[in-house]
Amino acid sequence: MKGYRKYFGKKLFWFGITFIAALLLNFTLPRLMPGDPVSMIVSKQAQGLTEASAVKAIYDNYAKEFGTSKPMIEQFFTYVGNLFKGDMGTSFSQYPRKVADIIGSAVGWTLGLQLPAIIMGWLLGNILGALAAYVRKGFDKVLMPMTLFFSSVPAFGMAVTLLVIFSITLKVTPVAGGYGYDMIPNFSWNFINSVLQHYQLPFWSIVIISIGGQAIGMRSMSIYELNADYVKYARFLGIKDRKIVGYVFRNAMLPQVTGLALSLGTMVGGALVAEIIFSYPGLGTTMYQGIKMMDYPLISGTTLIITVMVLVATFVLDIVYGFIDPRVKAAQFE
Amino acid sequence: MKNTIRQVFHSPKFVVGFCIFMAILLTMLVYPFINPGDPLKMIGLGTFAEPGTYVSMYDSVGAPFSTFKIPDADVKRLDKLLTQEDRAKMREWLELAQVDVSELDVGDMDSLLAMWKQHYDPEIRIPGMIKAVRNYYIRLNNSILSASVSDTLKVTDTDEATGETIEKTKISKTDYVNVDDVANVISLPLGTDNFGRDTLKQLVAACGVSISIGLIAGAVATALGLLLGLLAGYLGGWVDDFIMFFTNIFTVIPSFVLLILINYSINQDQRGAGTVALVIGLTSWVWTTRSVRSQVISLRNRDHVNLSRLSGHSLPRIILTDILPYIASYVMMAFILQVSSGILAEAQLSLLGLGPKTTEVPTLGLMMNWAMLYSAHLNGSWWAYFPVILVIALISFSLNLMNTGLDQVFNPTLRE
Numbered sequence: 001m002k003g004y005r006k007y008f009g010k011k012l013f014w015f016g017i018t019f020i021a022a023l024l025l026n027f028t029l030p031r032l033m034p035g036d037p038v039s040m041i042v043s044k045q046a047q048g049l050t051e052a053s054a055v056k057a058i059y060d061n062y063a064k065e066f067g068t069s070k071p072m073i074e075q076f077f078t079y080v081g082n083l084f085k086g087d088m089g090t091s092f093s094q095y096p097r098k099v100a101d102i103i104g105s106a107v108g109w110t111l112g113l114q115l116p117a118i119i120m121g122w123l124l125g126n127i128l129g130a131l132a133a134y135v136r137k138g139f140d141k142v143l144m145p146m147t148l149f150f151s152s153v154p155a156f157g158m159a160v161t162l163l164v165i166f167s168i169t170l171k172v173t174p175v176a177g178g179y180g181y182d183m184i185p186n187f188s189w190n191f192i193n194s195v196l197q198h199y200q201l202p203f204w205s206i207v208i209i210s211i212g213g214q215a216i217g218m219r220s221m222s223i224y225e226l227n228a229d230y231v232k233y234a235r236f237l238g239i240k241d242r243k244i245v246g247y248v249f250r251n252a253m254l255p256q257v258t259g260l261a262l263s264l265g266t267m268v269g270g271a272l273v274a275e276i277i278f279s280y281p282g283l284g285t286t287m288y289q290g291i292k293m294m295d296y297p298l299i300s301g302t303t304l305i306i307t308v309m310v311l312v313a314t315f316v317l318d319i320v321y322g323f324i325d326p327r328v329k330a331a332q333f334e
Numbered sequence: 335m336k337n338t339i340r341q342v343f344h345s346p347k348f349v350v351g352f353c354i355f356m357a358i359l360l361t362m363l364v365y366p367f368i369n370p371g372d373p374l375k376m377i378g379l380g381t382f383a384e385p386g387t388y389v390s391m392y393d394s395v396g397a398p399f400s401t402f403k404i405p406d407a408d409v410k411r412l413d414k415l416l417t418q419e420d421r422a423k424m425r426e427w428l429e430l431a432q433v434d435v436s437e438l439d440v441g442d443m444d445s446l447l448a449m450w451k452q453h454y455d456p457e458i459r460i461p462g463m464i465k466a467v468r469n470y471y472i473r474l475n476n477s478i479l480s481a482s483v484s485d486t487l488k489v490t491d492t493d494e495a496t497g498e499t500i501e502k503t504k505i506s507k508t509d510y511v512n513v514d515d516v517a518n519v520i521s522l523p524l525g526t527d528n529f530g531r532d533t534l535k536q537l538v539a540a541c542g543v544s545i546s547i548g549l550i551a552g553a554v555a556t557a558l559g560l561l562l563g564l565l566a567g568y569l570g571g572w573v574d575d576f577i578m579f580f581t582n583i584f585t586v587i588p589s590f591v592l593l594i595l596i597n598y599s600i601n602q603d604q605r606g607a608g609t610v611a612l613v614i615g616l617t618s619w620v621w622t623t624r625s626v627r628s629q630v631i632s633l634r635n636r637d638h639v640n641l642s643r644l645s646g647h648s649l650p651r652i653i654l655t656d657i658l659p660y661i662a663s664y665v666m667m668a669f670i671l672q673v674s675s676g677i678l679a680e681a682q683l684s685l686l687g688l689g690p691k692t693t694e695v696p697t698l699g700l701m702m703n704w705a706m707l708y709s710a711h712l713n714g715s716w717w718a719y720f721p722v723i724l725v726i727a728l729i730s731f732s733l734n735l736m737n738t739g740l741d742q743v744f745n746p747t748l749r750e
Contacts, residue, residue, distance in 0.1 A: 014582060021583045029595040148738065152731035154678055156685055156702070157723035160711050168712065175712070216738070220745075262585060266675075269590030273682045277706070291598065291687050299598060303591045314586050 007322050015315045022307045088301040093293030099301040110282035114271050117206035125214025130249050133222030151212020155270035158205040159277040174198050176279040202278045206271045217259050221252035261317040265310050348739025354732035365538045373539035378530030382715040385525040390518035397516050399509040430460045525717040528708035540696035544677050547611040551676030554615025556669040559622025567630025581623050589617040597688040607690040614679045622668045629661045663744045667737050674733040
């Protein structure tokens with residue numbers, strides 16, 4: 001464990017740097033645009049409002065929240081300070097709810113949906129890719145183009161297609177939401193059942209599209225490893241095929257962990273848009289509502305949380321990688 | 335060079351992908367000549383007209399006709415008139431009126447109609463039946479009667495001067511009009527969208543715009559990635575550290591989030607297709623930078639590069655003649671992937687309502703967005719969204735296929 005200190009320290013350092021960069025971007029991007037960000041937001045917000053005092057009130061509120069009268073550096077520290085107190089401002093579309101409160105109720109749904117779905121897609125994709133590499137021939141020829149096609153379907157497209165087939169034509173799953181309209185979240189059997197029913201379509205649509213990319217990556221890696229010298233040598237020594245395959249896939253898996261870490265952002269983005277199709281009560285739908293209602297604090301809050309979630313997931317994957325990669329392990333104990 | 339191209343076109347995967355992509359491009363170029371006009375013109379007044387050929391009723395009345403006697407014309411007419419639901423309702427009425435329906439098959443039109451005509455009487459009041467339902471049956475009965483009884487339909491008009499009703503023409507059940515003789519026939523293979531616009535025409539135009547968004551985004555991202563990757567990889571030292579610092583940060587921060595923040599900050603009126611493409615390109619250079627850099631580092635100390643350096647060649651020349659040719663195939667593959675992900679990014683942004691300005695150009699994402707806003711997926715208007723999904727999938731499938739093909743050509747271990 002002691003040997004890992006340097007590795008973890010390095011990873012933690014990068015995590016911190018990236019986190020600060022994310023904060024900075026979330027803070028500066030809207031402020032970088034030409035003109036006064038507050039008046040721009042207010043002009044969007046106040047479309048259709050005729051009363052001057054109402055526009056003024058909105059302006060003042062935003063000006064206070066942004067603190068635009070102060071220098072940028074001071075604004076940034078106020079922003080960070082508020083964040084650490086868990087204050088992300090007040091939502092305009094759902095006034096007087098706090099942004100932190102709205103996000104808090106959405107995070108659970110998104111985590112519960114995407115984490116298992118991405119892990120499931122990754123596992124299935126790797127198994128499929130490994131099989132394709134090992135069996136080759138027919139399996140490889142038929143299955144690979146199909147997987148490639150499915151992975152080319154955008155997440156929202158898969159979501160709509162599944163929705164139309166299973167909810168509207170076959171009527172076996174509910175159309176929208178995270179649980180029945182007539183229910184209040186609680187721990188009754190009925191509620192959990194309803195949640196599970198609503199969970200199926202969003203879950204499988206994410207799984208199906210994430211299988212493809214993983215399978216293709218795993219296939220290439222496995223083929224590469226199967227042709228490596230150590231495999232030929234092991235065959236030469238008469239080691240059982242099953243054992244060799246075990247080694248090969250373990251080695252091929254390693255880059256797949258890194259691959260997952262690198263493609264996480266893209267996958268999460270696609271899945272968030274898919275949430276909108278199902279009106280799933282997660283972050284994607286929350287963000288969509290924010291954009292539709294021109295609710296700037298809500299948008300800024302959701303993007304920040306999504307970034308942080310991706311950052312943490314990548315960090316965890318890096319740590320896991322450190323434990324399973326023998327090269328990293330060896331480097332720590334030199 | 336020639337040899338490489340020949341090799342590439344021997345890869346079946348690349349060829350299939352290339353053919354699909356070219357077919358899409360060809361349709362995009364040829365279709366506007368077959369069906370010219372503004373793809374965003376609203377031709378229909380209703381929303382989501384079904385796909386098919388529309389014949390002007392007004393024009394077909396005056397058109398020359400021929401007479402055909404077709405034995406099952408009446409049955410077909412009724413078949414179209416009475417939906418399955420209507421038939422079930424008819425059976426229900428008969429049942430309520432104490433008629434024995436145990437032997438009746440709803441699918442058998444003749445026996446159903448015979449029994450209906452024999453037993454139905456608008457005067458019979460079935461206990462417990464509300465007025466609306468009773469009226470429904472009366473209407474149903476009237477349409478059945480008119481379809482099966484009267485042999486002609488009169489077309490009348492009001493005389494402007496006298497206010498009298500004058501008979502214009504009589505249409506007999508056996509009159510048929512040749513579609514070619516009707517002045518106005520519109521063919522809408524994919525119906526219309528929520529604004530009454532021709533979906534197919536719009537789809538073709540949107541396909542072009544989306545592909546050019548992808549190309550611009552891909553070109554910007556690849557150029558930027560290539561430049562940064564070359565600098566970082568070849569120069570090394572603090573330049574490398576500096577570039578990699580930003581690259582590492584932007585690898586982890588999802589570009590999706592950046593796109594949302596930037597696009598939200600740009601005012602709607604300034605957000606044309608070009609701007610969106612540019613923003614997508616500016617947020618997706620990271621991958622190319624990383625891979626170009628690692629390739630360049632492995633090339634940097636090869637003998638031919640060292641030789642070139644010793645000969646006193648300038649930096650641009652070394653990069654252009656000694657390094658670029660070696661990574662060209664790789665950059666090409668990265669470009670193809672960027673194009674495909676650019677198209678996808680535009681679609682996702684548009685679905686969120688942050689795509690290009692909505693009134694001037696159609697894009698695949700905007701079409702999808704409108705279809706979803708008008709719940710096309712819930713009211714069964716598959717033609718408004720399904721072709722869009724299919725086209726996006728086909729474009730990125732063909733690009734991915736080309737990419738896999740190239741990968742197999744340039745990466746010998748993957749060859750079959």
